[in-house]
Structures are given as structure tokens and as C-alpha cells.
Amino acid sequence: MKVNEYKMASSIEEALTTLATSPTEYRMLAGGTDVLPRFRDNLIKEDKILDLTLLKAELGFITMDETGALHIGAMATHQEIVENEIIKEHFSVLQDACRTVGSIQIKNRGTIGGNIMNASPAGDALPVLIAADAEVILISVGGERRMLLEDFLLGPGKTAIKSDEILKEIVLPKVYHVSRSNVKYEGQYRKLGGRKALTISIASVAVLKDHENKIRVAYGALSPRIQRASAVEDYVNSAAELDMDSLYQVVEKCVNPLSDVRASAEYRKKVAANLTRMILMQMRYDFKDESGEGGC
Amino acid sequence: MAENKWIGKKITRYDGREKATGALKYMADLEFPDALAGKILRSPYAHALVKGVEIAEAEGMLGVVAVLTAKDVPGLNGFGIEGPDQPVLCGERVRFIGDPVAVVFAEDLESAENAVEKIKVDYEILPAILTPEAALEEGAIKIHEEGNILRHHKSSNGDVEAAFKEAAVVVENTYTTPYEEHAYIETEGGFGLPLEDGGVELYYPAQYCFRDRMQLSAVLALPQEKIRINSNPLGGAFGGKDDMLLQPILALGAIKTGRPVKIHLSREESFMASTKRLPFKLTMKTAADKNGKFLAHKVFGISEAGPFAGISGAVFNYAFENAFCVYKFPNTDLEGICVFTNNSVTGAFRGFGNNQMTFGTESQVDQIAEALGMDPIKIRRLNCVKGGERYSHGHKVNESVIGIDKCLETMENSDMWKQREDFKSQTVEPWIKRGVGIAISQHGGGLGNLLDDTATAQIEVLSSGIINVKVSNEEMGQGSLTTFWLIAAETLGVAPEMIEISSGQTHNAPDSGPATASRSTFIAGNAIIKTAEALKDELKVLGKELWGTDEININSQGIYCVTCKTNFISWTEISAALSKKGIDSVSRTVAMPETDIKIDLGLHFIHTYVSQIVDLEVNTLTGEVTLIQTEIFPEAGRVINRLGYEGQSEGGSVMSMGYTIMENFKIKDGKAMTRNLQTYLVPTAADIPEIKVTPVELVEKEGPFGAKGLGEPASIPITPAITNAIYDAAGIRIKDLPASPERVLMELCK
Structure with missing residues (x-):
């Protein structure tokens, strides 16, 4: 679609008023790292752009409240998250996820809000956020509403946003302590791509340990919708002893991958289980079978 | 070994500063006033007959200057290193997804893109050959009149079967290799410019300007003298810019519209239209005795050229020339078949x-x-x-x-x-x-025994004192200009800064062959040495005529008489002194050594x-x-x-x-x-x-x-x-x- 209208909002208020009074929908532009290539490939149905760049002043924050919950403004970039000291100290697994986004240039432009709104099943920040029960705050002229990110993401490119809303912030409840120094044991994100950098995920997995020492798991690029892998969580949290066959079976219940030009569904399933096992072993969970070498 | 001043050292590239700072202009970076933008209409079908092309609506659109089809090709509607089997614009048949059918030249790219969508092509879809095996099936549709086989090689020596029987170990396997895309940073793009004499000039990145000129002469029905090609520099090539791609369309556009024309391919179009590395399926059976001494090597290989011969037959041959790698096998058996298919076009790729x-x-x-x-x-x-x-x-x-x-x-x-x-x-x-x-x-370096492989270099001393060394071999990132620069400096005994290299210009450099086949350093280097030595000889004759001595030396300042140090001609004076003797430049040719x-x-x-x-x-x-x-x-x-x-x-x-x-x-x-x-x-x-x-x-x-x-x-x-x-x-x-x-x-x- 050709762009017929381009508007740059200078404040949240202006953006919301614009949305509330527009008879047709705008395509929101934050960092542009997904929107611009999609425009070029004619994959965007809207013909109007609302540029949110100037909302950075209001929505670029990263803070921690008195309850210990983290608040990340939708316009915070991946690179800002990677470099942020609060996140480094309290939820550094998110830094590991954001570090795997594209290139330095893309991390400098791309925002966490954009990663969510793009709603790609392969979105690099999403499995960690969903495993952590992150919530999103949506705002319109009528006020704010808050919901679980897991419920907000409905499928590839689909979210529960309304046409007069924008994504304001992401809230991470205080149930983890994943600092830079203990990240290996308390929570991990692992992305598998076709190369070491600048690549779209073939499969990814986030495994977190909450304050009750319970495991939480979410997979990326393995299902149309990213959701908590509750069967895997239940198995790991309740089994007396872990074994690979059982893990493989529960992982298979939680994923529903595609075969595409990047990888086959069969490979994605195998690797989902293997990555889970790899992380669990690094988090000092023992498997009764094998030495940890095999992966079939 | 005599101590070299420049050779063997770590020297910053001749073109390093310009490239590192971004100052260097690649072809698509150039600007020509009034240039039209071109957009190509490509076949969506792997194999089809073209029954008709309707261009009237596109021609009538705003900003459109010309819509060209096969009918507009004045000469031979075909090109290709091995033979002209690839149409410039397809008038009868398309043979791969991406085969060009028409081109629009318009005042801006958007108008050209809009007009391309209004061209109606009536295709009659043909069965497509999508695997090498299908190409060989009896009754398979023929992609070219002569059939689907481009090469069939068979050769043997000794008795491999007997060797397999007596061997201590026999290993047999089948290997497959995929297409490979060159993925150079610079996608294909450049300009065609009309010349006042009815000729055409191209600015287009390519690995052999003289062969392009020869092929364009046939396509355009123009004498070669009316075609000027600037093919240097390239932003990467790796063999992928060996044969022509957009050159004939750009030349045609410039001639038909009388204006400069530009086409610069998107990455997607480059992937679609450019050549790929040949995929191979190789079955090998290899034997050795108990001491590890090789007894036999048997290879059966099948490969596909894609829809055109291009240079794929030579690639296929070269693969089989190297079937024994560096080893001595007393018993050998090679058979290989390279066929046409309606898949991607293949061609040269590094190796x-x-x-x-x-x-x-x-x-x-x-x-x-x-x-x-x-x-x-x-x-x-x-x-x-x-x-x-x-x-x-x-x-x-x-x-x-x-x-x-x-x-x-x-x-x-x-x-x-x-x-x-x-x-x-x-x-x-x-x-x-x-x-x-x-x-x-x-x-192996060079074009191989089936082709003449020679190179000519030329050196001209300019009145500015700059020594202009000319060869055709293009700089595509491999560093050839630096190599030529150092070889010329070392041979002449002057500082590299005094030397300027001209390359990739049909009108300003002699034909030293293509920038391919790992040949440039060797053969163009040798041509430069021979030419530089000839220039030194001329300068020594000049010195002797002036000073009556054989003791003439050459350095960065000029030439001087060794025994009488006051006698001296600077490089800025050499040009005039040589001109007086009727010498404007020196040129020499060398050939690649051949096998027995x-x-x-x-x-x-x-x-x-x-x-x-x-x-x-x-x-x-x-x-x-x-x-x-x-x-x-x-x-x-x-x-x-x-x-x-x-x-x-x-x-x-x-x-x-x-x-x-x-x-x-x-x-x-x-x-x-x-x-x-x-x-x-x-x-x-x-x-x-x-x-x-x-x-x-x-x-x-x-x-x-x-x-x-x-x-x-x-x-x-x-x-x-x-x-x-x-x-x-x-x-x-x-x-x-x-x-x-x-x-x-x-x-x-x-």
C-alpha cells in the first residue's frame, strides 16, 4: 500500500487524540525496523502512518517501583535495555534476549514496544517476557487498561489492541532475581538461528526460576502464539527425576511449529526439547539418562 | 633473491582511502542529468511461450518515454560467453522465472514501475524441467533446439574395476552441493549513455569489458568502435559479473531514447536474475592398497547449467579437470553430464x-x-x-x-x-x-588450454610526470590495482605514488583479458613487467642519445646518467622527450604458459x-x-x-x-x-x-x-x-x- 498520510505525534495525548478522531486506522511507527521493510514488501494494509518517535520522552523510561516490579516504557530500545543497570541487576535474562535482536543498528532503533506490537512468533524479547508473566499497559483517551502479554498476543501479527489505543508500557512483576551474576542458574534465554548474529530465530526458549523455585518456560518461533509451556513447567516442577523421553513428549505438546525456508517442523520440535534440556542442565537439573551429549 | 623495495611488504591498498571513506563512486552512485529510470518486466513462469506482448497502455502512461521488447533489439537477440542463447528480451520463449520480456524507461522509477504492471504478456505455459534427471528423461521437452545436454564428458585411464577388486579399501559415496548466490554488496546497476556518433557508452560493473563490447556489437548491430565500456570499479563480483546481465538492456535504452538510462537492481531482482554456483551431484568410488597408496578414483557427476550455456560448461569442465585433486591415481574413470533446466541461471563463482x-x-x-x-x-x-x-x-x-x-x-x-x-x-x-x-x-590459474589466454599492458608517461599503467582487468575488491601498482613501481624503480592505474575502460586500456580465473596477478602482472621493461629500454636509448652513455639509471625523479650526475631529465619532461622520438606509449603482450x-x-x-x-x-x-x-x-x-x-x-x-x-x-x-x-x-x-x-x-x-x-x-x-x-x-x-x-x-x- 502506498502511504497517503504521514503524521508525527509530539505527545501521547496528541497520538491518542489522533487515533480517537480518525475514521480509518493508522500504522504505528516506532523504531521502524519491522514496519519499513514491510512497507517496502507491500505487506502493510494501512495507508497512513503515525510516527511515535517523539513519544520517546514520555515512554522511554525503565524504572523499578516500590514493590520491586520493573516498568519498561514501550519506546525503550533493545540497546537501552541491554545497557540498563536496573535490568542488569534484577532481570538480566531480558538483556540476553534483547542482545540477540538483529544488529547493533537495529537494537539502537528497534523498541521493546515494537517487538510486542509486531507480534511475530519469532520476536526475540517475547518468550522471556511471557515466561515472566509480563503485563502490558494500553492507553487510549478513555484511560488505561492492563492485561497479560500472553493474552494480548493473539497470533502472527495479531494483538488485542483496539484502534484507539497505543501500547504504553510493560510491567514485570517481582518474582525473579535474575542478576547478571546468577543468570546462568536462575533464568536463561537461548536463541537458535541460522548464524550467530543478525538472524531470525529458528527456535528460542526462555526458562526462568521464580521466587518459589518453580520453573517457567516459553518458546519462540515454535507456535503461532507464544504462551507459557505449562506442560513442560508442570513436568519439570513435579517430576522426581527428569528424563529426556518424557521431556521430549511434554515439549511436543507445547509446540506446534511450521516447516518453512528456515527449518523443518521436525527439527524445530527436536531442538525445542534439546534447548530446554541444555538450559535445565546448566541450571543444575539432573537427567537420569545419558551424559547430556545426545539429542535425538 | 634481490631485496625488493615494494613487493612482499604490507602496503595499504591503492584504492583503500577512497573505499574506506566512502568517497569512491560505484556505477549506480554516478549521476547523469536527465537520466531515465528503467524497470524490467520479468517472467513469472519457469518455462513458457511468449505469444504476444501488449505495451500500448504502458506506453501511454505518464512519464513513460519508451517501452522496449524483443522487437526493438536491432541485432542478434542473444548473448552468452559460450554462445548467444540467452535473449536480451524474450520474444518467443521464457526459460526461467526472471527472464526479461520487456523494459520500461520513464522519467522516474515509480512511473516505470507503474507502467511495467500495465504490460500484458500472453504466455503459453510449457512443462518446466526442474531437476537434472528430468532433463535427461526420454521425451523431455527441449529447453534449446539442440536438446538438454550442454556437456557430456567421459574419460578413463587404466582399469578401475580391476583396481577395486584388488584394493584393501574401497570407499563409495554420493555428495551433493547446492546453488550458491554471490551476494556481493553491490547489486547489478549502472548507466547507458547515447553518444553523438550513434554509439553508446556504458558505466556498468563487469569483469571483462572487451568481451562485453564484442557481444554488444552483435546485439546492437553496431561496430565495436562505437561502443565504449567503463566496467571498473565493482562492489564485489566473485564470478557473478563475468557474463553480461543488464548491459544490453542499458545500451538499447540509451540508443532508443537518446537519453542516459539507469537501472539498479533490488536485492530480490539480483537474486532472481543473476548467476549462481552450479549445484552438483557427485558419486565417487575411490580405492587404496593396504599401505594407503591410491589405486583408483571413479567419478560420476551430474550438474545443471540452468536455462543457458553461459560459462557453465567451462565451470563443469573445470570441476572434472580437478577431479583428482592433487593426487596421482593410476586408474581413473570420469563421467559427467551437465544439462539445461528451468531453474536459476548458473555461471562462474569463485573456485x-x-x-x-x-x-x-x-x-x-x-x-x-x-x-x-x-x-x-x-x-x-x-x-x-x-x-x-x-x-x-x-x-x-x-x-x-x-x-x-x-x-x-x-x-x-x-x-x-x-x-x-x-x-x-x-x-x-x-x-x-x-x-x-x-x-x-x-x-589452475588462467583460462585453460581450450582458450587463447593473453594479456596486453600499456604504459604512458603523462606530461604531469604521472606514469599511467593500463590494463583491462577490473578491480572488484580483490586488490588487483594494488598488485599492478606495486609490480609497476618495483619494475620501473619508482615510488608507487608516481603510478596511476587505468583499468576496465575499452577506450583507455588495452585488452588484458578478463578479471577472472585467478589470472590477473599472474598474466597482467607479467604484461606490466614486460611493458615496464620496454619503457625502461626506451628511456635508456633516450639517455644514450642525449648523453652518449649506457650508464643510465631510473628513479622517482626521472632518468639520469650515472657517471655524470648533472645530466638529468625529470618525469615531467620525459613525456615530451619521448613524443619527439614518436613514442606516445609502450605496449607489450604476454601469453599464459600451456601444458604439453x-x-x-x-x-x-x-x-x-x-x-x-x-x-x-x-x-x-x-x-x-x-x-x-x-x-x-x-x-x-x-x-x-x-x-x-x-x-x-x-x-x-x-x-x-x-x-x-x-x-x-x-x-x-x-x-x-x-x-x-x-x-x-x-x-x-x-x-x-x-x-x-x-x-x-x-x-x-x-x-x-x-x-x-x-x-x-x-x-x-x-x-x-x-x-x-x-x-x-x-x-x-x-x-x-x-x-x-x-x-x-x-x-x-x-
């Missing part, structure tokens, strides 16, 4: 068929060594061609054949090889397995040898292969410029590392599934291992300052070195490239 073949042969050699419990380097040293021996094809090559064993010996004595067990033992996680692999390759016998594969006399070690890790849970370090040992004669030499060695290694573990060009029903760099992954800096370059410097007597070519050779041994290392690490033999995480994990699960 020219040798990568595919050497992957197979060097995998076979490792398996024989393992079966006999032999060391992989020792079995190679035992069987390689030694000094004075003939190659397995029966021909004699030059003396530097001793470089093969020297490469193996140097690798055997390297720290990386000696410390391989240490490297392998240093793993922490149980799912990380480490392995070490080696391989060796040879690569010739066969239909086109043999080479001069070879570069390269051995390589790879240390890597295999993740047995994900199938990921991570290269940790590699050391490459090229025997490419003497080093001309250490920086360029290392650059080619590192670049070749990384490029083929991508081919081996990552690049996965997928094509379905004639359509590329990997249509751009989002899905067709090439290595990034994060994927690159530590690379050590250790030159094995033998003096090549025939070469310029003892040098040989290195551009392609550096890209060959790493592929089997990687797959041999994967076997060493994880016990799986990768026979189908690429060794992607998926393939590796699936092999582990077998």
Missing part, C-alpha cells in the same frame, strides 16, 4: 566448479585414511603428485608442483596440527564436541596449492557448527602484497565457510524460496573464526616476481576441512551441503 569436486575427493581421502588407520596428512603426502611427475590426466605441470607436498609438510609442522589433541580435550559442556579437520586443493598435452577439459599448467586446518565445535543438541580457528597455508608463489594476500586468504575462507555450513539456496518449481538476504544467510563478523595465514612461499619462475594467483584457490580447501572436522568431532559424515544445524542434528539422529 569455478573446483570447490564442489574437491569437497567430494577430499572427503573420500579422509575416509580411506580412517579405514586404514592412517594419519590424514601422511596419506596425502604419500599420494600427492611430486616434482617431475605427470598429473593423473597425463599432462605435465610446472616445477612448482613441489608446492603440494610443501603445503602438507608446513601444515604437518604447524602448532595447530601438533596441538590438535589439546584443542579437542578442552571442552566443558558435554554436548559440545570438538574436532580438527584438514584438506588440500589445487587450482590437451584434452577436452582444458588443462592448466600453473597451479596454486592451498592446505588448511580447521578447529571447530559441534553442538550435539542443536547441530550448530562453530569454527574456532583455522590456519590456511597457500602456496601461491611469492607474496606481492602481504595485506592483499591475507585479505584474499581470509575472504576466501569466510566465503566458503558460509557455503559449507550456512548458505542454503532453496528453489522450488523453478522459484527461489530464498529470495533475499533475510532468508539466504551469509556469514557475519560474529561467525568468523580466528584465521591465521601462513604463506608457503616458493618462487614461481614463470610468475611476476615469483607470484601466482590466489583469489579462487583460497576458497577451496576449507569446505572439506570443515566436514572432515565435523566427522572428527561428532562421528558424522556430511555428504550434502550445507552442514546447517538442521542437517547436522538430523545426521546425529540417524
Whole structure:
């Protein structure tokens, strides 16, 4: 679609008023790292752009409240998250996820809000956020509403946003302590791509340990919708002893991958289980079978 | 060896500053006032008849200046290095998805793109040939009138079957290799300009301006003198800009519209229309006696050229010329078939068929060594061609054949090889397995015996005192301008700063052949030396006429009489002094040395040898292969410029590392599934291992300052070195490239 209208909002208020009074929908532009290539490939149905760049002043924050919950403004970039000291100290697994986004240039432009709104099943920040029960705050002229990110993401490119809303912030409840120094044991994100950098995920997995020492798991690029892998969580949290066959079976219940030009569904399933096992072993969970070498 | 002033040192590139600062203008960066934008309409079908092309609506659209179809081609509607079987614009038939049918030139690109959508083409869809096997089926539709077979080679020596019976070990395998996209940063693009005399001038990145001019002369029905081509510089080529692509369309546009025209392909269009590396399926059967001495090597190979001959037949031949790698096999049997299909167009790609073949042969050699419990380097040293021996094809090559064993010996004595067990033992996680692999390759320089291979250089001393050295060989990133610069400076005995190189201009440089075949350093270098020596001779004659002595010396200031130091002519005066004698420039031609016998594969006399070690890790849970370090040992004669030499060695290694573990060009029903760099992954800096370059410097007597070519050779041994290392690490033999995480994990699960 050709762009017929381009508007740059200078404040949240202006953006919301614009949305509330527009008879047709705008395509929101934050960092542009997904929107611009999609425009070029004619994959965007809207013909109007609302540029949110100037909302950075209001929505670029990263803070921690008195309850210990983290608040990340939708316009915070991946690179800002990677470099942020609060996140480094309290939820550094998110830094590991954001570090795997594209290139330095893309991390400098791309925002966490954009990663969510793009709603790609392969979105690099999403499995960690969903495993952590992150919530999103949506705002319109009528006020704010808050919901679980897991419920907000409905499928590839689909979210529960309304046409007069924008994504304001992401809230991470205080149930983890994943600092830079203990990240290996308390929570991990692992992305598998076709190369070491600048690549779209073939499969990814986030495994977190909450304050009750319970495991939480979410997979990326393995299902149309990213959701908590509750069967895997239940198995790991309740089994007396872990074994690979059982893990493989529960992982298979939680994923529903595609075969595409990047990888086959069969490979994605195998690797989902293997990555889970790899992380669990690094988090000092023992498997009764094998030495940890095999992966079939 | 006499001490050289410039040769063998680390010298910053001739074009380094301009490239590093972005000042250098590539062709599509140029600007010409009033230039029209061109957009090509391409076939959406792999194979179809063109029953009609309706252009009236497009012609009438705003901003459109011309809509051209096959009817507008004044001369021969075809081109191709081997023969003109590729239409400039298809008027009768399309043979691949992307074949051009029409082109619109308009005031701006948007108008051209809009108009292209209004062209109506009436296609009658034909059955498409989508696999090499289908091309050979009885009754298969013929892609060209002469049939679907481009090459069928058969040759043998001795009795392989008898050798297989008596052998202690026989290894038989089938290997497959995929298409590979060059993925140069600069997609194809440039300008066509009308000339006042009815001729045309092109600014377009290409690897051989003179051959393009010859082909364009036939297409345009214009004498060659009316066609001027500027083909230098290129933003990467790797063989992918060897044959023409947009040149005829740009020339046609300029002539028909009378205005400058520009086309610059998007990445998707470049992927669609440009050539790819030939895919191969190779079945190899190799035998050795109980001592590891090779007895026989039998190869059956099938490959596809895509829809046109291009230069694919020569690539195919070259693969089979290298079927024996560096080894002596007493019994041999080769058969290969290269066919036309309606898949992607194929052509030259760094290594020219040798990568595919050497992957197979060097995998076979490792398996024989393992079966006999032999060391992989020792079995190679035992069987390689030694000094004075003939190659397995029966021909004699030059003396530097001793470089093969020297490469193996140097690798055997390297720290990386000696410390391989240490490297392998240093793993922490149980799912990380480490392995070490080696391989060796040879690569002939030059066009081979089937073609005349000569080069002419020209040197002109300008009135500014600048010494202008002219050759046609283009600079495509490989560093040839720096090489020519240093060779000229060293030969003349002047500072490199005094020398300016002209290349890739049909009207301003002589024909020194294509910038291909790892030939530029060798043959253009030799031509420059011969021409520079001739200039020195002229200058000495000049000095003698002026000062009556033979004791004439040349330096950066000019020429002077050694005994009477007051007599001196500066370089700014030399031009006029030579002109007075009727000399405006000096020019000389050299030829590539040839082999004593010739066969239909086109043999080479001069070879570069390269051995390589790879240390890597295999993740047995994900199938990921991570290269940790590699050391490459090229025997490419003497080093001309250490920086360029290392650059080619590192670049070749990384490029083929991508081919081996990552690049996965997928094509379905004639359509590329990997249509751009989002899905067709090439290595990034994060994927690159530590690379050590250790030159094995033998003096090549025939070469310029003892040098040989290195551009392609550096890209060959790493592929089997990687797959041999994967076997060493994880016990799986990768026979189908690429060794992607998926393939590796699936092999582990077998």
C-alpha cells in the first residue's frame, strides 16, 4: 500500500487524540525496523502512518517501583535495555534476549514496544517476557487498561489492541532475581538461528526460576502464539527425576511449529526439547539418562 | 633473491582511502542529468511461450518515454560467453522465472514501475524441467533446439574395476552441493549513455569489458568502435559479473531514447536474475592398497547449467579437470553430464566448479585414511603428485608442483596440527564436541588450454610526470590495482605514488583479458613487467642519445646518467622527450604458459596449492557448527602484497565457510524460496573464526616476481576441512551441503 498520510505525534495525548478522531486506522511507527521493510514488501494494509518517535520522552523510561516490579516504557530500545543497570541487576535474562535482536543498528532503533506490537512468533524479547508473566499497559483517551502479554498476543501479527489505543508500557512483576551474576542458574534465554548474529530465530526458549523455585518456560518461533509451556513447567516442577523421553513428549505438546525456508517442523520440535534440556542442565537439573551429549 | 623495495611488504591498498571513506563512486552512485529510470518486466513462469506482448497502455502512461521488447533489439537477440542463447528480451520463449520480456524507461522509477504492471504478456505455459534427471528423461521437452545436454564428458585411464577388486579399501559415496548466490554488496546497476556518433557508452560493473563490447556489437548491430565500456570499479563480483546481465538492456535504452538510462537492481531482482554456483551431484568410488597408496578414483557427476550455456560448461569442465585433486591415481574413470533446466541461471563463482569436486575427493581421502588407520596428512603426502611427475590426466605441470607436498609438510609442522589433541580435550559442556579437520586443493590459474589466454599492458608517461599503467582487468575488491601498482613501481624503480592505474575502460586500456580465473596477478602482472621493461629500454636509448652513455639509471625523479650526475631529465619532461622520438606509449603482450598435452577439459599448467586446518565445535543438541580457528597455508608463489594476500586468504575462507555450513539456496518449481538476504544467510563478523595465514612461499619462475594467483584457490580447501572436522568431532559424515544445524542434528539422529 502506498502511504497517503504521514503524521508525527509530539505527545501521547496528541497520538491518542489522533487515533480517537480518525475514521480509518493508522500504522504505528516506532523504531521502524519491522514496519519499513514491510512497507517496502507491500505487506502493510494501512495507508497512513503515525510516527511515535517523539513519544520517546514520555515512554522511554525503565524504572523499578516500590514493590520491586520493573516498568519498561514501550519506546525503550533493545540497546537501552541491554545497557540498563536496573535490568542488569534484577532481570538480566531480558538483556540476553534483547542482545540477540538483529544488529547493533537495529537494537539502537528497534523498541521493546515494537517487538510486542509486531507480534511475530519469532520476536526475540517475547518468550522471556511471557515466561515472566509480563503485563502490558494500553492507553487510549478513555484511560488505561492492563492485561497479560500472553493474552494480548493473539497470533502472527495479531494483538488485542483496539484502534484507539497505543501500547504504553510493560510491567514485570517481582518474582525473579535474575542478576547478571546468577543468570546462568536462575533464568536463561537461548536463541537458535541460522548464524550467530543478525538472524531470525529458528527456535528460542526462555526458562526462568521464580521466587518459589518453580520453573517457567516459553518458546519462540515454535507456535503461532507464544504462551507459557505449562506442560513442560508442570513436568519439570513435579517430576522426581527428569528424563529426556518424557521431556521430549511434554515439549511436543507445547509446540506446534511450521516447516518453512528456515527449518523443518521436525527439527524445530527436536531442538525445542534439546534447548530446554541444555538450559535445565546448566541450571543444575539432573537427567537420569545419558551424559547430556545426545539429542535425538 | 634481490631485496625488493615494494613487493612482499604490507602496503595499504591503492584504492583503500577512497573505499574506506566512502568517497569512491560505484556505477549506480554516478549521476547523469536527465537520466531515465528503467524497470524490467520479468517472467513469472519457469518455462513458457511468449505469444504476444501488449505495451500500448504502458506506453501511454505518464512519464513513460519508451517501452522496449524483443522487437526493438536491432541485432542478434542473444548473448552468452559460450554462445548467444540467452535473449536480451524474450520474444518467443521464457526459460526461467526472471527472464526479461520487456523494459520500461520513464522519467522516474515509480512511473516505470507503474507502467511495467500495465504490460500484458500472453504466455503459453510449457512443462518446466526442474531437476537434472528430468532433463535427461526420454521425451523431455527441449529447453534449446539442440536438446538438454550442454556437456557430456567421459574419460578413463587404466582399469578401475580391476583396481577395486584388488584394493584393501574401497570407499563409495554420493555428495551433493547446492546453488550458491554471490551476494556481493553491490547489486547489478549502472548507466547507458547515447553518444553523438550513434554509439553508446556504458558505466556498468563487469569483469571483462572487451568481451562485453564484442557481444554488444552483435546485439546492437553496431561496430565495436562505437561502443565504449567503463566496467571498473565493482562492489564485489566473485564470478557473478563475468557474463553480461543488464548491459544490453542499458545500451538499447540509451540508443532508443537518446537519453542516459539507469537501472539498479533490488536485492530480490539480483537474486532472481543473476548467476549462481552450479549445484552438483557427485558419486565417487575411490580405492587404496593396504599401505594407503591410491589405486583408483571413479567419478560420476551430474550438474545443471540452468536455462543457458553461459560459462557453465567451462565451470563443469573445470570441476572434472580437478577431479583428482592433487593426487596421482593410476586408474581413473570420469563421467559427467551437465544439462539445461528451468531453474536459476548458473555461471562462474569463485573456485569455478573446483570447490564442489574437491569437497567430494577430499572427503573420500579422509575416509580411506580412517579405514586404514592412517594419519590424514601422511596419506596425502604419500599420494600427492611430486616434482617431475605427470598429473593423473597425463599432462605435465610446472616445477612448482613441489608446492603440494610443501603445503602438507608446513601444515604437518604447524602448532595447530601438533596441538590438535589439546584443542579437542578442552571442552566443558558435554554436548559440545570438538574436532580438527584438514584438506588440500589445487587450482589452475588462467583460462585453460581450450582458450587463447593473453594479456596486453600499456604504459604512458603523462606530461604531469604521472606514469599511467593500463590494463583491462577490473578491480572488484580483490586488490588487483594494488598488485599492478606495486609490480609497476618495483619494475620501473619508482615510488608507487608516481603510478596511476587505468583499468576496465575499452577506450583507455588495452585488452588484458578478463578479471577472472585467478589470472590477473599472474598474466597482467607479467604484461606490466614486460611493458615496464620496454619503457625502461626506451628511456635508456633516450639517455644514450642525449648523453652518449649506457650508464643510465631510473628513479622517482626521472632518468639520469650515472657517471655524470648533472645530466638529468625529470618525469615531467620525459613525456615530451619521448613524443619527439614518436613514442606516445609502450605496449607489450604476454601469453599464459600451456601444458604439453590437451584434452577436452582444458588443462592448466600453473597451479596454486592451498592446505588448511580447521578447529571447530559441534553442538550435539542443536547441530550448530562453530569454527574456532583455522590456519590456511597457500602456496601461491611469492607474496606481492602481504595485506592483499591475507585479505584474499581470509575472504576466501569466510566465503566458503558460509557455503559449507550456512548458505542454503532453496528453489522450488523453478522459484527461489530464498529470495533475499533475510532468508539466504551469509556469514557475519560474529561467525568468523580466528584465521591465521601462513604463506608457503616458493618462487614461481614463470610468475611476476615469483607470484601466482590466489583469489579462487583460497576458497577451496576449507569446505572439506570443515566436514572432515565435523566427522572428527561428532562421528558424522556430511555428504550434502550445507552442514546447517538442521542437517547436522538430523545426521546425529540417524
